[in-house]
Amino acid sequence: MVYLLDRKMETTATEAQDAPPPTPVAEVPPRPPAIQSEWVKRFLHILIEPRAYLTALYLLIAFPLGVTYFAFLVAGAVTGAVLSAVLVGILILVAVMVAAWGFALLERDLAIWLLGAKIAPLSLPNLEVVSTWEMLGRHLRQATTWRSLAYLLVKLPFGVFATAITVALLGPPIAGILVPTTRLLAEGPTPYTFSTLIFPGVFSVLGLALALHILGLIGRAWGRFASDMLGVGVAERQVWEARRRAEAADRSRRELIMNVSHELRTPIASIQAHVDSLLLPESVRPDAEETDRRLKVTSAETRRLADLIEDLLMLARADTDDIKVTIREVEVGPIVEQVALAIQPLARDERKVTVNYEVASTAVWALADPDRLTQVLTNLVRNAVNYTPEGGVVSIRVPAAGGAHVQIAVSDTGVGISPADLEHIFERFYRADSSRSRNTGGFGLGLSIARELVEAMGGSMSATSQVGLGSTFWISLRRADPH
Ligand code: ADP
Secondary structure (H helix, E strand, O other): OHHHHHHHHHHHHHHHHHOOOOOOHHHOOOOHHHHHHHHHHHHHHHHHOHHHHHHHHHHHOHHHHHHHHHHHHHHHHHHHHHOOOOHHHHHHHHHHHHHHHHHHHHHHHHHHHHHOOOOOOOOOOOOOOOOHHHHHHHHHHOHHHHHHHHHHHHHHHHHHHHHHHHHHHHHHHHHHHHHHHHHHHHHOOOHHHHHHHHHHHHHHHHHHHHHHHHHHHHHHHHHHHHHHHHOOOHHHHHHHHHHHHHHHHHHHHHHHHHHHHHHHHHHHHHHHHHHHHHOOOHHHOOOHHHHHHHHHHHHHHHHHHHHHHHHHHHHHHHHOOOOOOOOEEEEHHHHHHHHHHHHHHHHHHHHOOEEEEEEOOOOOEEEEOHHHHHHHHHHHHHHHHHOOOOOOEEEEEEOOOOOOEEEEEEEEOOOOOOHHHHOOOOOOOOOOOHHHHOOOOOOOOHHHHHHHHHHHOOOEEEEEEEOOOEEEEEEEEEEOOOO
């Protein structure tokens, strides 16, 4: 019908444009056979679909399963209720609940495997360790528990229907296919055995396809019911997810407070000891040179604390997605040069480390915040200098290679980082060499802040290293169109 209508409209449109003689609808080459053959193909295709037979199997075993659940649960519940005055009755009721849970799990798996149903988990993982009794209590308060119990009881009447209809629909066509086939095999090819291949043979094949379609419809409808009854509801999942996120945030806050208190303890103790010693009576006070040294230590520690506060503020901003980055097209070469030149004198004089830089001859442009990029690069180069022994070399490279990203590599010939440490290097407060840097170096926040900043610019950071040979830190930024 639709086809004829379409053709008619096409013809009318053509008429309007070129006014050719009207084409009678009847003369249109007939396409319906193609549609029919497509329909027949689709109708028969079910015969080779494994899912159709799995669904039939599911429906066939629905009755024995339904009757087992029903008998077990009802008998258990009645016995438990009758004996509930004594402990054994309660234990029976608990056993019935556990068995019901097991049956529900089995039913969920069967519906997934055989019907191809999509079902959420029966329960959500406990966010904390709880006792068996508490677990049982939660289990009883959960809506899915009662929904799945109702499902198990409904499975019996459904099973009666499903198994009966499966046998009724599949029995005749299967017999109609098997009988002529066995006869042909047993009696050999005769006009009679051949004729039975056509009737009932061919009709049985059609009947089998029809039966599988009907069973498929029943299976899909039941699969949807199973998914509503055996899976955790969307609202429950959302509440669980919100709770999980709140608890993770709470845990991370507690960890942060613990780490910060721990980090503050050493410098504050050091400042206090030095200042106290300068407040001693004049007779026991250190001499001028020692006083000067102690004041310098106090000043250095105070500066470290100020840096820590800055880092913590930055992390707090990162946690509230409040890091301000102004991303624009930036030429990377001059920034690399500026950072290298700024650190070179200090690295050479204080640590006898050479800082090189190497930028591609053609300008490389990236999408970044120039101030933040300078901050990140400075941090990486400072680290590289700090963890490289005298005579070592630190180099910053910007390979010109094309692609969607610009890479900046900061390499050193320093102590390197072990594979176990490398996994955690970007975590907050993580220090690979705690004994070496705990009292004098940073607080293990530099790299985590650097990564947050690079990610805020739409890029990423990574590191490779070999113990004793050195490390390379990579910044990858989105490439900007060349100017
Ligand atoms: P910190 O301020 O303590 O250096 P970072 O987050 O910058 O903190 O670095 C974390 C740890 O990573 C450092 O304590 C150090 O152990 C290790 N590290 C960082 N950069 C290098 C490097 N270039 N070579 C070797 N180890 C490094």
